[in-house]
Amino acid sequence: MKKYASLLLFALILNGCDDGDLTVDTIDFSNESIKAQTCDPLTNNLIYKLKPQESLLIQLPDNSIINDPSVYSYDINNSTYRVVYRAYDGTVATANICGTIPPKTPNITEEWIGTAGKIEITTTSIPGTASTDGSTTITGYNHTIVFRNITFAKPAGDQVEAEYVFGNFSTSYTAPNTVFTNPVQQCTNASKQVYNYNASSALTIDNIDPALLVNEITTTPRTGLINANGTTNKVLLRTYINGTLTQSYFCNTTIPSSPAVSETWIARDGLAGESGIIEVTTTNVNKVFTHTIVLKNVTLQKDHSSFKLATNYVLGNLEVVVP
Incomplete structure (x- = not known):
């Protein structure tokens, strides 16, 4: 009898969990296969990463991603500089992030809002293929994004991360044309x-x-x-x-x-x-x-x-x- 009762309890637990909701304790987008994307490559004002039922978004003023090697730091204020994590009850796609009219589903089941800390962006140039004539080119820029001392306001209460690595975001660059066929x-x-x-x-x-x-x-x-x-x-x-x-x-x-x-x-x-x-x-x-x-x-x-x-x-x- 105890054996059947245990099986029944296990079945109830499974049934109770099978509602598509995602319970989140930590955010992990560290897998290199999860690429950072942007909704508008001209302004790069919204950068995001997606997992099957999760998204991590950074909203910035236009042109805050700068194609010049240096370290840039912005204060997270949940206004002009925002960091938002969301969990969903189904598969999330780019249309849910960038769509003019986002689809009705999936639904957001949990949201974490960055309320303090810094967005730190370390930018380096991406060199082109080496040339036999001694010339070099720049084909793009890599932007390594890290959150410093970020405070997430989450349903269970605030959570502080001393360092959270968002990852790399790349921008393309068209090098100047230095081939001249006119006379000087x-x-x-x-x-x-x-x-x-x-x-x-x-x-x-x-x-x-x-x-x-x-x-x-x-x-x-x-x-x-x-x-x-x-x-x-x-x-x-x-x-x-x-x-x-x-x-x-x-x-x-x-x-x-x-x-x-x-x-x-x-x-x-x-x-x-x-x-x-x-x-x-x-x-x-x-x-x-x-x-x-x-x-x-x-x-x-x-x-x-x-x-x-x-x-x-x-x-x-x-x-x-x-x-």
Whole structure:
């Protein structure tokens, strides 16, 4: 008789638990197969992870995920910076998180709200495949997200976690196009800017040292050092949006508003015999002097990000006709 009573009690327990609800004591999204996602890759204002019946969400102001290597820290306030955990009575999907009109099911059975602590984001660049010409590229950024001293308000009472690792969230990045097929040009105004360009980017040398562009045949190349903050030999790479770059953009007294500058990369200072060198070789054919401009061992910097041009990067040829 006791045997049948035990079986009946076990059956009742199973039946009582089989209602689809998920009882949660701890949050665990540490499995590497659980990838962080975003509802809007342009703003990254909602980042989330999903398990079959659980979600962990971070809501941020637009563009709080910054594509630049550094450590960023934001105070959790359940307003502009929110952390929310939810458990459901069925399978949860992206539509439940990002849908304009979320599905009616599954239902939320438990919710934890972050009320204090910090969201700490450590950002590093993701390098592209190594190139035989010595150049490097950035293909994206990895953002390692950790909650520091986070307080969760949960149904059973507040719970504090000294460190909770949310995990990695990756963003893509389109590297500047540094392939230029146009001939090099030089402005005749006071800047004497030397430039080459394509539809979306331009590489310029502002106030190039005039000693580099003498109309005389060279037996050995003339060299000068890049000066990031000086008055001569400042090398810049700019990318543009909302329009196509043409030659008419350059050498104007007032910089055109379109296309708009998206990014500006500045070449690091040169070091004699090692890096950041402008090299010019000059030839003369029928009174046409051709100055071939090569940038050697140049690293371009934007905030904390950097990449290298080819070890011997040919900017192009500047032709000067002499009467």
